[in-house]
Amino acid sequence: MYDIIVVGAGHAGCEAAYIASFMGKKTALITINKANLADMPCNPSIGGTAKGIIVREIDALGGLMGKVADKSHFQIKMLNDSKGPAVRSLRAQADKKVYPSEMLKELEKLSNLDIIENTVEDLIVEDKKVTGVVLANNEILTSKIVILTTGTYLKANILIGDTNTPGGPHGEKRSNHLSDNLEKLGFTIQRLKTGTPPRIKESSINFSVMQEEHGSLKPYTFSFENEVYYDIDRQEKCYLIYTNENTHQIINENLDKSSMYGGFVSGVGPRYCPSIEDKIVRFKDKERHQLFLEPESKYYDEWYLQGFSTSMPKDVQEKMVHSLPGLENAIITKYAYAIEYDAIDPLQLTPSLETKVIENLFTAGQINGTSGYEEAAAQGLMAGINAFLKLNNQEPLILRRDEAYIGVLIDDLVTKGTKEPYRMLTSRAEFRLILRHDNADLRLTPHAHKVKSISAKAYQRYENKINLINEFKEFLQTNSLNIKENKEKLEELCQIEFTKNIKLIDALKRPEITLDILNQIIDLTKYTSVFEEVEIEIKYEGYINKAYKEKDKLIKLEKKTIPKDLNYDLIKNLSSESRQKLKQVNPLTLGQASRISGVNPVDISILAIYLKKEYAHEN
């Protein structure tokens, strides 16, 4: 008998199993093939815009992705450095062989975690409560909680041209019965689609005609542990190339052979990941499209051709690839494919990621309709933490939209649902000025400490950082810039002439002045580790304060809870669309209710009044 069974060992499953056992629960992680644990079946990178911030949030909450990525990448970049503090984000080219093995090492350290190779075909459900799983050999494993993290394997079909082969990535077996059984249990199942570009043999690529893409020359880490495992000067390169007229002609001539355009696909694909044929059809006027070549692993002779996702037949793919500069003689090691799979409608989840249909059943990752390693890992981590809390009869950890991208992600899923694989974008976060990469630990460590998902050491690190920031702010507030003594230096460094002494904090508010400049006049080296946070908070005080004001409004609405058993049919005057949506989502708070699309403000007022009337005695 396990406390928790996690089904599927992708990024969501690994994080869920890790955190549950780290926090002290006896956990089983079931995977079809141990060799594919923490597999990266698509792009060879971790992070990216918004996603890099999620990785840091995972780290702050006690998850593994950041630490493992730090140990396994061969190039890392800070994106958007020039576009503003709120949108900076790390992206690393992760080694597809090293990442899984580092992840496995971490999981194997845990004595109360069993990793089991098998396929789960059914759930054991008694009285609307899950009590275990049925394996492919009809063996039964029992547990108090089950977390489903099945990725794209539910009834998966691989599509290349007009061929349609049942199976998951890497030609793995798919799970045939689980999604049917979920449907029988009352879940709404939807069909989603995603795709991946071809892989090219390294020795067949002529890199000399391609534009090089380098990593950042400053040391960066995802994890707040801040251990640098790589050599900054010896990072691998990526390459940039463009499609041409010839490529476009080949694609246009063969459109009817593509799975998508030939009408062979029923699933809904993501708008942000269009296939190359999609791009060429939709953007006819564009003469060329950017493509990137990224190494898959130091141990593989294989490169990933980003931007060239397609579902064309193999012979057409050959022609398409050979039309590209430097790839005239390329050997395709893996053909691009589209994959269709079953997912549940995430509106059937509560914000803790427990399903509303079956008690003690949690789901995370692609099964919930998301896309991306980071989005999956984040949900896995939250499902793991909340499974633990449920077993201990504690309140679930629900991150608000103003606290974390993870909060935005889960709130969007369970409140708005999704019809395409959901990818995190910075534009989805209305509080992005607060949700920065540099302060992920400041935002989330208190939560993690409260539920005990992090070590005492990690909490100490947080306290030290807070103390240092406060001390630094105090220092800037109480010390002034002596103009006489530093006149020349100031003019040289920032071309400013001050007329009288100015407090450091006020000097920093000037657009020309940065902490790096001040550091050359007054010794601030003691505080360099918190420069970024402090500088942003001081320089952008106006905008940040505005954001905090909005945050307060949100919190007020989030505090107004809605009873779980509320009967919306008893509320007169609700519009029928709102009533139906509210019943479907069953929001936990008025705040959540107000974000459901199709529920208008008048209906929220009516709901608020009804709650006041019926539940006045409880407030």
Added chain:
Amino acid sequence: MTDTICAICTALGTGAISIIRVSGEESFSIVSKIFSKDLTKLADHTINYGFIKYENEIIDEVLVAIMKGPKSYTCEDVVEINCHGGIATTNKILEILLTEGCRLATPGEFTKRAYLNGRLNLSQAQAVNDLLTAKSDAARKVFMNGLQGVLTKKIREIRQVLVDLISNIEVNIDFPEYEDNLVITNEILEKHLNSLKEEFTSLLEDAKTTNLVKEGINVCLVGKPNSGKSSLLNALLNEEKAIVSNIEGTTRDIVEGSINLNGISLNIIDTAGIRETENEIEKIGVEKSKKAIDMADLIIIVIDKSKGITSEDQELIDKVPEEKRIIFMNKDDLDGELILSDYKVITGNTQNIEGIRVLKQEIINRFNLDQINSKDVTYLNNINQINVIKKCLDLTVNALTNLENNAFVDMIEIDIRTIWELLGELIGEQYDEELLDNLFKNFCLGK
């Protein structure tokens, strides 16, 4: 539901006083900014005498009632400003409150808050509920009617430009590796923001004209008692509306009448004269006159030609700027030798149509009334709309300042996005996925 809201609670323009109610957490602090006393330091549940001041100008002499929550109508901190009736003053104060951080209350919102905060008893719930639903439907209709046509179209155009700009910035941020998309630089932003600034400025300019069309021109007749103001008013109105007599000081109330001049209504206000007086009733009239002069768009100074100019007349002429005044030398049918050679004047009397005709023509010329085509100005037509556009203009100016200081595009976008959202609320056309839809429609990205 947490904003501080305000609205005029009395019927507009008819009563002797108007009450503006402010409710919410910030009501004390907001009103304190424009009142001559700090409300937070005054005793609770008191009525306080003072002035509404804004940008160094005294707007009105008022009584302010303060009620700290929960002992108030809405159970929140409530302030009620009792100001002197009249559309202009009341609207002005409301406008100032909106500028200082209040939001205009939606119909029934005070009652709604009262209910939500437990002020009304349970049996009233349903009534409030129905009211809310009905009122918001009505409000929606009014809103739609008020905002048809040109304005909606104009704002839609601006929003499309904004959403294209925002999506492009978002694409630059979310897909930084795609360098073949247009990268929005500070130069591009500056160009857009400057044209945005022009758009908003001209919308606000148009609003003034709209106001002329909608509200008319307020014309104030002043002059020392018995100079013939009421007779002039009647001559203009062609009817015996004001009380006309030869005893000084008989016109105690402001009498309003309207005539239609080239399709624009001329609201003519007769005043009680501004003579210093000990008579209490008359004193009130005199005060009102002073007020009316301040609020008027045009002042006609009436001078009795037969009696000669007095120091009082001179004082009036000096007080009112030339572009705002017309001097009418009245009673030229009676004997008298007064000539005001230093000023441009119109001479006439109320018995003869010629002088009156010249006066009307002068008013037409002053306001270019012959050039206004009322079909052109379907623009901003209420205080809320004007206020939203003002806010948009402020945000645009703010963004331009930040641009000058080399702020990051991400910061500038916050202002642009707020403008886009405000305009969306104004025309009621905003939906959750609008931005993402636009983003994916217009840009080519992905693996």
